[in-house]
Amino acid sequence: MPVASAPSLSRRLVAEAVGTAFLLTAVVGSGIMAERLSGGSVGLALLANSVATGGALIALILSFGPISGAHFNPAVTLADASQGGLPWREVPGYLVAQVLGAFTGVAVAHLMFGEALFSASTHVREGGAQAFSEGMATFGLLATIWGVSRSRATVVPFAVAAYIVGAYWFTSSTSFANPAVTLARAATNTFAGIRPSDVPLFVLAQLLGAGVATALFRWLSPEVPANASDVVVPHERADSHPRPPEVV
Secondary structure (H helix, E strand, O other), X not given: OOOOOOOOHHHHHHHHHHHHHHHHHHHHHHHHHHHHHOOOOHHHHHHHHHXXXXXXXXXXXXXXXXXXXOOOOHHHHHHHHHOOOOOHHHHHHHHHHHHHHHHHHHHHHHXXXXXXXXXXXXXXXXXXXXXXXXXXXXXXXXXXXXXXXOOOHHHHHHHHHHHHHHHHXXXXXXXXXXHHHHXXXXXOOOOOOOOXXXXXHHHHXXXXXXXXXXXXXXXXXXXXXXXXXXXXXOOXXXXXXXXXXXXX
8 A cells, every 4th residue: 555645844834724724714714703703792703613623623623634734833833843743844844834824814704704814903902911821821732742752642622622621711811822823813803803003012022921830841741842742633744754564
């Protein structure tokens, strides 16, 4: 039986762009739907938004993970590259694909709900508490990825989705935990939006949170670099060496 070749960089970048686009379509689209159907209840709208996002994340990671690793997140890509899981020369392509995909996803959600293609958000998310919240949200996301991928890589999609659904509720910022998502959500004046002037502090906090989590797990589990090529889920690169068969 012929062995399938590893995906080329171009295929992996398309997978990252499409996956991130669908993620933002889920976040923004479910936010619009939830706000319209919740009868003014912010709590009910947030519940619907978080569950829809978590469900979409599971499907997207399972679908695109074997191709690109399903990062969908610049913080994850940078953390992965810092541990040798992704060559630094490929990082710019991943970041561009994620950001372009994120804005595309916002536009798709707007088109489906009859909104303007893009609109600057007026949703205020400012202050030290919100920024600290984003740092903690991203720290927890990377801790989940590093911790689960080293022991039970097959359940990472479910662990990540479960964490994000929970973090929607235990963080004051509702857990963006993703610089590409944050940038794109500044372009939607809907339930999921963030005021553009609040974006830089969110992104900085997210990158710091990801860095601290990665450093901590590098110390807690020195074998982290050995597992980095399988973050978020196991996948093959066109330039990677063949992997030895797994021992069952």
